[in-house]
Amino acid sequence: MDLPVQNIVSEIDLKPSDALLPLFETIVNAIISLKQTKDMMRQDRMITIQIYRGESSSVLNFSGNKTISSIKVIDNGEGFTDENLKSYRTAYTHKNKKDFGCKGIGRFTILAAFNEIRITSNYKQKNKWRFRELMLDPINEVTVLKEQDSDEPMRQTTVQLAGCHNQSIKDYTALSINEIAESIMEHCLIYFLCNDLPIIKIIEIESEESTIVNDLYQQVSKERERQFSIGKNIFDCYIIKTAKVHNRKNHYIHYCANSRVVGIGKNISKVNSIFSYPIIDNGRPYYLDVYVVSEYLNKKVYNSRNGFSIPQENENGFLNNDGLISFDQIEENIAKLLVSEYDEFVKATQDRNIKELKNYIQINAPRYRRFLNREDFLNSIPPNLPDDKKEEALYKIAFNEKRKIDQKIQGFIDKSEINKDSIEIIKNELIEKAAYDSDSLSEYMIQRKAIIDLFKRFLEADQHGKYRLEEDIHNLIFPRGVTGREINYESHNLWLLDERFATYTFIASDMPITAFSENKSRKEPDLLLADSPPMFNNPICFAPELSGEISSMVIFEFKRPGEIAHQKNKSDYRWEYSHLIEKYFDEFLYGDNKKNYRGSHVMVRKETPKFGFVIVDAIPERLEAYNEGKGYRKTPFGSFYKIYPELNLHIEVLRFYQLIEAVEKRHTPFFDKLFAV
Incomplete structure (x- = not known):
């Protein structure tokens, strides 16, 4: 050869996706040889492929197919005539470039995967039958092993790709005969479209299984031929329609x-x-x-x-x-x-996608309801998305649209041009901005609904008749063992109790009083809230007052669902509700040392407004009667309260269901508006 074969082969880098590329090159060479055979009818052109298997694949392969060790491709084309042999000896030959697009390097691609190419060819030269045998490998290049006259008056060339050595592709040759046939069909489709494809038969030598590649084209419908241009370059498109088979999922x-x-x-x-x-x-x-x-x-x-x-x-x-x-x-x-x-298909797909998106918005994302009538926005979202990707796409649209509006408003402010037209424009932009700003409120209300539903579930017994622990209820409303300085407004659900409590500046949850005061008590109120207090700099609250006096204090006590509150003796109902909570107030009122860790005094006076709430699941009639005799009054809503004027203390007792009922009524107008279809 004019160029060292070994050098050319070493420059060829094959990837796993190129596993069948050497076979494709050999088949195309056979097709070209058949096209050059002028005295043969098209229906007589034949290519036979023999597959020889080797070892198992080292890559995970559930089919159990072995890798390919060698391949034989047999055709009845023109064969290795003197002219073709001369071309074969020369790298980058131009012999077939003009008519067939050949680059003269296909054989080097083969050698990048196989040890050698062995060829036998029975051909006709000047009305005389000849036989030629040769071999090509990277070291010895082209070696003619035999040349002689032939007694066989028939054309037949066998090209054997022997000894697959390239591990990068070898493991990926463990394909079934049907997979190989489908790959050949796809690779040679252009010849089929141009009516130049010979009969191609594949034979598995080990299993003796065989298939005809041409039969696969019966599944293919030559749908349309179209053309487009980019600059001066023309592109022809052959559109093929194939029936859905096996697990195919894509165009x-x-x-x-x-x-x-x-x-x-x-x-x-x-x-x-x-x-x-x-x-x-x-x-x-x-x-x-x-x-x-x-x-x-x-x-x-x-x-x-x-x-x-x-x-x-x-x-x-x-x-x-x-x-x-x-x-x-x-x-x-x-x-x-x-x-x-395919405009009808496109329209049907868009309609289906819009329907799915609208359904998702109405059920899962009502915060985007303003998009229900904006099909231009919805059409920009790809179809067939999972819910998380739908959410991502809708959020991106909302974010970009809001940003555009903010930029327009800022531009108006910067220009400072005030006239009738500009005022009307900015008014419309502000209306749009309000719609987008309401998203965060909608999202917050959706979160609240989920919390309410979860709270209701917590109050129900499970399939074994067991109720949630008190700590589960507690943590849902406010995490145990922390203060309001450690978590932000979005991280607790005090609004379940009362919207006003969410604004209290100090909140301590299920912590010993000594944890936020030098009062040595180990008592742990379930929830303590202080309104605008200076009281604890360590950290509890801040307020204008410097004396350490707090404005008000609220303490909640929760009792586990399914039980009678604080009932030590199950048959003794002679105890007051206040026993569950007044001990915590006593610690602040009468404790010996009311200082925080920094030494500042904590001022909780008798005049300080104090509110105690006891939340229970069940109040037996006998317990109810006893407390009514002790001054507790029943409200029209079924809860109980008692006021201690001398201590400025208000204690209220209510059931969990009353708490849920109240919170649901507060939210019903919002939920009805938000989730209305």
Whole structure:
């Protein structure tokens, strides 16, 4: 050879996706040989492929197929005539470039995967039958082993790819005969479209299984041929419609060069998400394969024919200036072409997507309800998205639209142009802004509804008759063992008790009093709240007063659902509700040392407004009667209260269901508006 074969082969880098590329190169060479055979009818052209298996794949393979060790490709084409042998000895020959797009390096691609190529050829030369045997390997290059006259008056060439050695692709040759046939069908489709495809038969030597590749084309419908241009470059598109079989889930674009498919197909849904579903024709699902052919692709294909020197993106607009084209440009044109060709399918897909998005908004994301009548926004969201991606897309639209409105309003403010028209414009923008700003409020109310529903579930017995622990209820309202300085407003649910309590500046939850005061008591009120107090700098609260006197104090005590509150003796109901909570107030009123860790005095006086709430699940009639005799009064809502004027202390007792009922009534107008269909 004119160039060292070993040097050429070493430059070829094959990827796992190129596992069958050496076979494809051999088949295409056989097809070209058959096309050059002038005295043969098209129906007599034949290629037989014999597959020889080797070891098991080292890559996880559930099919159990073994890897390919060797391949034989047999055809009845022109064969290794003197002229073809001369071409075979020369790298980068131009013999078949003009008519067949050959680059003269296919055999080197084969040697990048196999140890050697062994060839026997019975051919006709000047009306005389001849036989030739040769071998090609990277070290010895082309070696003619035998040349002689032949007694066999028939054309037959056998090309054997012997000893697959490239581990990068070898493990990925563990394909079934049907998978190999489908890959050949896709790679050689251009020949089928041009009516140049011979009969191709595949035989598994070990299992004796066989299949005819041409039979697969019966599933293919040559749907349409279309064309588009980018600059001066023309691209032809062959659109093939294939019935949905096996587990196929996508439409594909196949780029071709020199009558060959190059690389693997690209999922069309990645180009335009509308094509995420099969096309339905007469009730049957079909997928599209778009084969793209262009002289531009012929020029840009790599010598190894496993890719193109074409960038994916058009960066900074430089490509057009240089006459270059990106894949993004090509695919944008293909997408437009398909949308135009399959407009009914596109419309049906868009309608289905909009219906799914509206349903998602109404049920799961009412904060985006203003989009229900904005189909222009909804059409910009890809179809077939999971709920988390729907949420992401809707949020992105809302964020971008709100930002545009904010920029318009700021622009108006910066210009300071006030007239009738500008006032009307800004008024409309402010209305739009209010709609977007309401999203955060809607989201917050949705969270509240979920918390209310969870609270109700916590109060119910499970399938075993067991109730939630007191601490579960406690943690839902306010986490145990922390103060309001440690968590923010969004992290607790004090609004379940009363909206006013959410504004208290100090909140301590299920902590010993000594944890936030030098009072040595180990008593632990379930929830303590102080309104605008200076009282605890360590950290509890801040207020204008410097004396340490607090404005008001609230303490909650929760009792486990399913039990009678504080009932030590199950048959003794002679105790007051106040026993559950007044001990905590006593610690602040009468404790010996009321200082915080910094030494500041804590001022809780008898005049300080104090509120105690006891939340229980059950109040037996005898307990109710006893407390009414002790001064507790029953409200029209079924709760009980008692006022201790001398201590400025108000104690209220209510059941969990009354708490839930009250919170639901407070929220009903909001929920009705938010979740109304």
